[in-house]
Amino acid sequence: MGEYHIRIVNVNKSFGPVEALKNVSIDIPRGNFTTFLGPSGCGKTTMLRTIAGFYELKEGEIYIGERLINRVPSHQRNAIMVFQDYALFPHMNIGENIAYGLKIKKIPNEEIKSRVEKTTSYLGIQGLEKRNPGQISGGQQQRVALARALVMEPEVLLLDEPLSNLDAKLRMNIRAELRQIQKRLGITTIYVTHDQAEALALSDQIAIMDTGRIIQSGTPWEIYYKPLNEFVADFVGTANLITGRVSESSDKYLLLDIDAAQIMIEEPNLSVDTGSTVTLCIRPETIEIFKGMPEDKTNVLKGKIVNYIFEGSQIRYWVEIDQKKVVVDSFDPSEKGIYEGEVAIRFHPKKMHILYGKE
Numbered sequence: 001m002g003e004y005h006i007r008i009v010n011v012n013k014s015f016g017p018v019e020a021l022k023n024v025s026i027d028i029p030r031g032n033f034t035t036f037l038g039p040s041g042c043g044k045t046t047m048l049r050t051i052a053g054f055y056e057l058k059e060g061e062i063y064i065g066e067r068l069i070n071r072v073p074s075h076q077r078n079a080i081m082v083f084q085d086y087a088l089f090p091h092m093n094i095g096e097n098i099a100y101g102l103k104i105k106k107i108p109n110e111e112i113k114s115r116v117e118k119t120t121s122y123l124g125i126q127g128l129e130k131r132n133p134g135q136i137s138g139g140q141q142q143r144v145a146l147a148r149a150l151v152m153e154p155e156v157l158l159l160d161e162p163l164s165n166l167d168a169k170l171r172m173n174i175r176a177e178l179r180q181i182q183k184r185l186g187i188t189t190i191y192v193t194h195d196q197a198e199a200l201a202l203s204d205q206i207a208i209m210d211t212g213r214i215i216q217s218g219t220p221w222e223i224y225y226k227p228l229n230e231f232v233a234d235f236v237g238t239a240n241l242i243t244g245r246v247s248e249s250s251d252k253y254l255l256l257d258i259d260a261a262q263i264m265i266e267e268p269n270l271s272v273d274t275g276s277t278v279t280l281c282i283r284p285e286t287i288e289i290f291k292g293m294p295e296d297k298t299n300v301l302k303g304k305i306v307n308y309i310f311e312g313s314q315i316r317y318w319v320e321i322d323q324k325k326v327v328v329d330s331f332d333p334s335e336k337g338i339y340e341g342e343v344a345i346r347f348h349p350k351k352m353h354i355l356y357g358k359e
């Protein structure tokens with residue numbers, strides 16, 4: 001048994017006929033930032049609410065530390081949830097909103113004052129205490145909701161898409177702040193989002209969910225470079241999924257026949273039998289693009305650019321190869337200019353990942 005802070009074992013949860021959680025198990029180490037990532041309706045909020053204690057847990061077990069918390073009431077779990085809609089109390093000012101939980105716990109006024117001050121300064125929302133929720137911006141409201149939770153100094157923080165209502169730039173800023181605060185305070189945090197970029201940027205561990213199940217869990221790096229199946233490959237980042245038939249196989253390399261050509265994979269992550277069909281995940285930034293034919297023709301395919309987007313630091317191309325579109329990211333366009341028409345692309349022999357999980 002590894003070191004864990006939260007342990008979730010075989011948890012099931014149904015709402016009538018809807019199986020919102022199916023046999024969910026995961027260990028979360030102390031001080032870790034774990035994100036449940038998945039499409040709308042996959043069970044993320046249900047997972048958080050179950051940990052927070054808002055649903056009765058009939059099937060499965062949840063431990064916080066050594067303590068089985070199945071029957072522990074929500075307010076005794078030392079786990080605080082920030083809700084998806086982060087509703088602030090409209091009839092209280094910001095200071096009262098943040099102090100509310102501490103008042104309920106009958107913490108002395110002096111201590112409340114100092115903890116509220118400390119938390120608001122952490123989050124950069126000092127000076128708003130006397131305003132009402134309607135008199136601050138959406139981004140500030142979101143931070144107040146976070147402050148309301150952090151001020152309680154919980155052992156476990158449960159955050160349900162807390163940045164969803166912010167504009168892109170503010171989201172990036174608060175994302176960075178949130179990660180810093182979480183690290184500094186060492187609070188074990190469970191985060192829920194459908195935004196894959198957010199999950200990659202924030203997490204120590206990501207659990208990919210689909211229709212109530214955890215499909216794969218691992219570090220952001222593992223999830224991005226070693227996706228288990230097409231669902232994960234496609235949900236996190238951009239994936240070129242290419243299917244072919246294995247024509248030669250050893251532990252050092254593998255030859256794959258695809259429609260247009262033969263591809264060589266060096267150091268394949270999986271040993272597969274000759275004659276079997278496999279699907280590769282190839283990330284756009286690992287593919288090289290050439291105006292003419294390069295000298296070394298290993299893994300080079302000829303194609304035609306059908307679309308591109310110039311994004312400043314990079315260009316994203318859609319290259320058609322045998323009626324299939326391959327996405328290629330090319331960095332620093334200032335050097336090469338923008339390619340159009342006929343091109344060649346090369347798959348890096350060591351940067352292709354064979355998907356090995358069943359769909």
Ligand SMILES: Nc1ncnc2c1ncn2[C@@H]1O[C@H](COP(=O)(O)OP(=O)(O)OP(=O)(O)O)[C@@H](O)[C@H]1O
Nearest residue numbers: 015018019020039040041042043044045046047194
């Ligand atoms: N109280 C409820 N009663 C009945 N069905 C529910 C209830 N809460 C959730 N569900 C259903 O359970 C499933 C999971 O819902 P959940 O809210 O956990 O999804 P989610 O991953 O948080 O989605 P989103 O990204 O849209 O917030 C969905 O099919 C949803 O319709």
Ligand SMILES: [Mg+2]
Nearest residue numbers: 044045046084
């Ligand atoms: Mg939700």
